[in-house]
Amino acid sequence: MLRIPAGALQVLLWQRAQPPQAGDWALPGGALRGDEDVEASVRRQLAEKVDVREVAHVEQLAVFSAPDRVPGPRRLATAFLGLVPADVDPAVPPDTRWHEVTKLPPTAFDHAAIVCRARDRLRAKLSYTNLGFAIAPAEFTVSALRVLYSAALGHQVTSTNLQRVLTRRGVLEPTGATAMPGPAGGRPAALFRFADRRLRVTDPFAVLRPPARSSSHARRPRPPR
Amino acid sequence: MLRIPAGALQVLLWQRAQPPQAGDWALPGGALRGDEDVEASVRRQLAEKVDVREVAHVEQLAVFSAPDRVPGPRRLATAFLGLVPADVDPAVPPDTRWHEVTKLPPTAFDHAAIVCRARDRLRAKLSYTNLGFAIAPAEFTVSALRVLYSAALGHQVTSTNLQRVLTRRGVLEPTGATAMPGPAGGRPAALFRFADRRLRVTDPFAVLRPPARSSSHARRPRPPR
DNA sequence: CCAGTTTTCGCCTTATAATCGAAAACATGG
DNA sequence: CCATGTTTTCGATTATAAGGCGAAAACTGG
Helix, strand or coil, X not given: CEECCCCCCEEEEEECCCCCCCCCEECCCCCCCCCCCHHHHHXXXXXXXXXXXXXXXXXXXXXXXXXXXXXXXXXCEEEEEEECCCCCCCCCCCCEEEEECCCCCCECCCHHHHHHHHHHHHHHHHXXXXXXXXXXXXXXXXXXXXXXHHHHHCCCCCHHHHHHHHHHCCCEEEEEEECCCECCECCCCEEEEXXXXXXXXXXXXXXXXXXXXXXXXCCCCCCCC | CEECCCCCCEEEEEECCCCCCCCCEECCCCCCCCCCCHHHHHHHHHHCCCCHHHCCEEEEEEEECCCCCCCCCCCCEEEEEEECCCCCXXXXXXXXXXXXXXXXXXXXXXXXXXXXHHXXXXXXXXXXXXXXXXXXXXXXXXXXXXXXXXXXXXXXXXXXXXXXXXXXCCCEEEEEEECCXXXXXXXXCEEEXXXXXXXXXXXXXXXXXCCCCCCCCCCCCCCCC
16 A cells, blocks of 8 residues: 655555564565455455545455465465555554655565565556556646656656646546635645546557558659659 | 467466366466465466476466455465467477467466456566567567557557667667568568667656756847847 | 846757658569 | 669668647646
8 A cells, every 4th residue: 555645655564563573573464265256355455454445445466375485384365456546644553654665664575576566566567557546636836746656756856847848648628617826825736636536548658659650741752763 | 378479379278177267267376385386386386387497588467366266265366478489389288278369268267357458567668678578589580570569559669660669778689680671572671689689778768867967058048028 | 127047948969759651672474 | 794673781861759848827825
């Protein structure tokens, strides 16, 4: 479960009270029941920690299956990535806390590797899908979105380019309204929203695209040498 | 397990002799042992069908976990994508056969969906990684590679563009040798190979890239209006 | 009304991909 | 041995997308 509440990417962890690895921080999770698939199980596990209605997106990452990943009998873990919009602050149990992914506390088992995978997945999909809808509020300014993308991607992003790329792809659309200007004044920012709140691949990274091109520009034939 | 032996994408299936779903075609697979992770298990399962040394690439796809995906007690399946180069024809058991993915026979359980996922993964990764090394022979002409890419992607690809894109990214390199001309003559084609035979992301689909740009062109300032 | 601030937008440059046609390099038949 | 057909290769051009920069726009507060 990741979110970006204030310019920093955070992950939801809970502190283990019982051995093994008592005191270490772990990802939410639990055993799979016989009558549910892994997606349903994840939502059930999450519901014990946060209000699942505030989770904007959940997707499978990978299976972690090293025989010694936990002490005792081998256990498989199907890791998931969950995203919470930046403007909601779900209530969490007392043993549970948000941690910046760049400053992780001692983590249990292979959970640090899972967090790393989740962050990488988020970074990748922000580029070629509309996944931003899951980390952004319902409405936002381009500047606010820039902060979110910068934090998630780990490098600076310019407002100009962010707006141009996302609008060109049709994932961003203006609401028509404008936000209040900041305390220091300045031009009021236009509010935007994501056109679609379900995951959509904007550019199927098809670098070798189908020839479907109807470019009708008359080409001036080159004179033969 | 996919391959493209002659311009058509094929998947390795075996025909079930015992119920459930006797007669239907299924993907290779089997139970996970306690002392192996899923990757090791897949290689072990595959070894029962083909010579695993001929498998150029294996990667995890996803967990399929619907409670009713197989009759009887629920079973989880961690699906994998495997790729065999086009020039090898592994010996397979008598109940096993290659089928074109566009003309699948009746398949068992949810295996048709798994094949679909595998094909989609292959298509995507051909665009932004050097995964072509896993479907191509060690050496090949651009024309031969074009046939492979066209079959995998499902649409025509031009030799010119294929060569330029792959060489620009540094995934393709000439061997220096040339192939024999075809029976109808024609210029002998240069042979190429993949520079790296391990999966490498050539372009991290980073559409919003870090500003690391040292463009040093002096810009002529626009006159104010 | 003016200075300060932030957003927005147009213009330009750069990067990469797609298209097209001609030249190169071979085989074969007259 | 030359003309012809065939296939590959390559250069020139166009097309599309992304990044950079600065001016104009639109507000606040004195």
